[in-house]
Amino acid sequence: MQDHERLSAFLDGELSEAEAREIEKELEGDPALLAEFEAIREADRLALEEFDTMLREPVPFDLAKAIQEAPDDHVANATGAPRRSPPWGATIAALIALMIGGIGGYWAGQSQDSTLAAAPGWLQDIADYHAVYATQTRHLVEVPASEREHIQTWLTNTVGTNVAVPDLSAQGLEFQGARLLVAAGKPVAQLMYLDADQRVVALCLIATEAPREGFAAQTIGAFGMVSWGGAGANFVVVGDQDRTDLSTIAEAAATQV
Incomplete structure (x- = not known):
């Protein structure tokens, strides 16, 4: 596993206790590795902030309907476990999916009519x-x-x-x-x-x-x-x-x- 993958897994709490302790020791003695870890953590924070912002925006109706009509077992798998920060890779994948679907729908709508133009808010x-x-x-x-x-x-x-x-x-x-x-x-x-x-x-x-x-x-x-x-x-x-x-x-x- 490369350093970037190890650091991402450490940040997401996916390593064993022994592996996490090893990473902690390496971070204490390697300024370059520590700098890389801080960069990953900051990028993760910014991605999660953007993700939360996008969740508050209107989403394409077909996507929302598909989520609402998903089988109960899929919903349980998605929401039944305690909430935790999504893994780095999952965060990026979710952002890409939302940007492709959501932003495309946004611009398509803007070409016809500004969302909520009648009465903003x-x-x-x-x-x-x-x-x-x-x-x-x-x-x-x-x-x-x-x-x-x-x-x-x-x-x-x-x-x-x-x-x-x-x-x-x-x-x-x-x-x-x-x-x-x-x-x-x-x-x-x-x-x-x-x-x-x-x-x-x-x-x-x-x-x-x-x-x-x-x-x-x-x-x-x-x-x-x-x-x-x-x-x-x-x-x-x-x-x-x-x-x-x-x-x-x-x-x-x-x-x-």
Whole structure:
């Protein structure tokens, strides 16, 4: 094993105790080896920072959907073990994969429409609201589902674009009612749903003259989001980060709004 490989394995905690002690002794007596180790550690730190930044960005919808629909045993293998810093080689491979897929999708989207151009930062506002309202029971909504027609008229007039309440019962969601939010300084319609476990999923929409094209999935805080654009509005479905059905819900909603 070459020095670079040994140092990377040492940094990732992949060596035996005896091998690690040997590396430590070598580092103490070899300034050149120590300099190489520090360079690897700094590169690893920068790569992990970039990786974390990229995880906060929207990812191609097809990739997010494939991850959500992966078999449970694959998910368990990926998340069941205690978290540790990824090995150097794995970090680079992940970055390359994300850069090829994510950056390509980014520039393709930029050629048509700037992501979230209608109201920059509105998804962060939605996540903040969801963190509050998703914990409510008696006061989950302002207007109950029994007033569906009033909800559609009220929010359409207030938000400035057509608001329709999609039927998501086939996705295991029951409509509870609606709220009016303000995000990025603009009114936002929020339609609230509950699943069989009483977990909240919200569909929000904001008026725009330049709807985004295609679907995009991302995570903000503790919540997963799938956003897209339609006639005169941008939409987002938001729910708990561990949900695997948000892309399916978004696709179903998009056919009805």
